[in-house]
Amino acid sequence: MTDAASEPALPDARRREVVRQAWSVGVASGTYGISFGALAVAAGLDLWKAQVLSVLMFTGGSQFAFVSILGSGGLGEAPAAIATASMLGIRNGLYGLQTSQFLGVAGVRRIVAAHLTIDESTAAGIAQPEPRAQRIGFWQTGLAVFVLWNLSTLAGALLGDAFGDPRTLGLDAAAAAAFVALLWPRLRSRDATATAVLAMFIALVTSPVLPAGVPVIVSAAAALVIGLRRAGRHEGPLEGSDGSLPGSDPTP
Amino acid sequence: MTLWAAVVIASVASLLIKLAGYVVPESVLAGERTSRVTTLLPVALLAALVVVQTVVGPGGSLVLDARIVAVGVAMVLLLLRANFLVIVLAAGATAALLRALGWG
Numbered sequence: 001m002t003d004a005a006s007e008p009a010l011p012d013a014r015r016r017e018v019v020r021q022a023w024s025v026g027v028a029s030g031t032y033g034i035s036f037g038a039l040a041v042a043a044g045l046d047l048w049k050a051q052v053l054s055v056l057m058f059t060g061g062s063q064f065a066f067v068s069i070l071g072s073g074g075l076g077e078a079p080a081a082i083a084t085a086s087m088l089g090i091r092n093g094l095y096g097l098q099t100s101q102f103l104g105v106a107g108v109r110r111i112v113a114a115h116l117t118i119d120e121s122t123a124a125g126i127a128q129p130e131p132r133a134q135r136i137g138f139w140q141t142g143l144a145v146f147v148l149w150n151l152s153t154l155a156g157a158l159l160g161d162a163f164g165d166p167r168t169l170g171l172d173a174a175a176a177a178a179f180v181a182l183l184w185p186r187l188r189s190r191d192a193t194a195t196a197v198l199a200m201f202i203a204l205v206t207s208p209v210l211p212a213g214v215p216v217i218v219s220a221a222a223a224l225v226i227g228l229r230r231a232g233r234h235e236g237p238l239e240g241s242d243g244s245l246p247g248s249d250p251t252p
Numbered sequence: 253m254t255l256w257a258a259v260v261i262a263s264v265a266s267l268l269i270k271l272a273g274y275v276v277p278e279s280v281l282a283g284e285r286t287s288r289v290t291t292l293l294p295v296a297l298l299a300a301l302v303v304v305q306t307v308v309g310p311g312g313s314l315v316l317d318a319r320i321v322a323v324g325v326a327m328v329l330l331l332l333r334a335n336f337l338v339i340v341l342a343a344g345a346t347a348a349l350l351r352a353l354g355w356g
Binding site: 017020021024025028044045049052053056057058059062066070075078079081082085086089090091092093094095096097098099100101105110111113114115117119122123126167168169170171172173174175176177178179180181182183184186191192195196197198199200202203204207208209210211212215216217219220221222223224226227228 | 253254255256257258259260261262263264265266267269270271272273274276281285287288289290291292293294295296297298299300301302303304305306307308312313314318319322323325326327330336337339340341342343344345346347348349351352
């Protein structure tokens with residue numbers, strides 16, 4: 001458990017910075033719900049089922065795979081759709097091993113935190129040097145993506161493709177850039193850099209031969225290889241960080 | 253199986269998988285080697301995700317299009333210590349502009 005009482009308070013400027021970052025990520029990623037809502041309806045789900053998926057499943061990769069398989073294979077493919085969605089959700093379970101460490105949640109809050117554990121909230125949490133900022137980054141980002149993902153799912157299910165492709169606005173590239181910026185401060189640790197490079201290599205090599213979504217899960221092996229190899233050279237999660245966010249003003 | 257049943261089963265499975273990461277006893281995660289691995293896990297998964305989002309196209313093929321240029325712009329801005337929002341907006345604008353010009 002984290003001991004919140006013994007932590008120094010987070011300066012207001014830092015808090016605002018983390019919150020602003022969270023909602024930027026929320027807009028870049030959450031808006032993709034428009035595509036999901038439109039695809040779900042095109043695949044034969046109604047608005048309610050699309051919305052329940054965004055509220056209850058709440059993990060984009062799994063949701064897209066689920067409706068795509070049902071859309072092309074029909075109800076007979078439901079077991080395959082459930083299995084694929086679950087397999088793609090494994091990475092959220094792996095994130096939880098780390099996010100649970102800095103969130104220190106129990107009871108209902110633990111269930112809510114688990115539900116909000118996705119790529120974006122995890123990235124925004126581990127990007128922060130201070131424990132308190134990690135929790136604010138996680139919760140605010142999880143909330144921002146949840147709200148915007150669900151509102152845009154509704155819009156996409158109602159209006160279909162009327163909005164056009166979010167890629168026209170470059171939202172896919174904006175989301176990728178947000179992940180790069182969130183990972184950036186972690187790469188001052190040698191182990192983290194080695195892990196990232198190895199994981200990227202695994203993803204590059206396996207993407208052409210493995211089904212979509214699997215390469216990311218296979219890349220978890222990079223953490224095992226680097227983490228178990230460097231016995232006795234422990235680098236804590238915060239080591240190597242000067243406490244500034246990517247792009248933050250270097251002067252206090 | 254009805255469509256509703258499939259939606260509910262898949263959603264509950266998703267939540268249970270997420271919860272699994274939170275119910276592993278702290279004693280299991282406390283070891284030095286284990287904590288090193290769990291600390292590096294999100295780094296590995298997110299780095300791989302960036303690759304998929306940047307250079308992987310339909311069917312798993314590797315493609316160089318507007319996304320890699322946009323992420324390149326983001327990395328230059330990161331080196332220049334630009335603001336987070338500026339980085340995200342610049343990457344989106346770069347991809348949007350290149351696509352409007354008919355490339356990628």
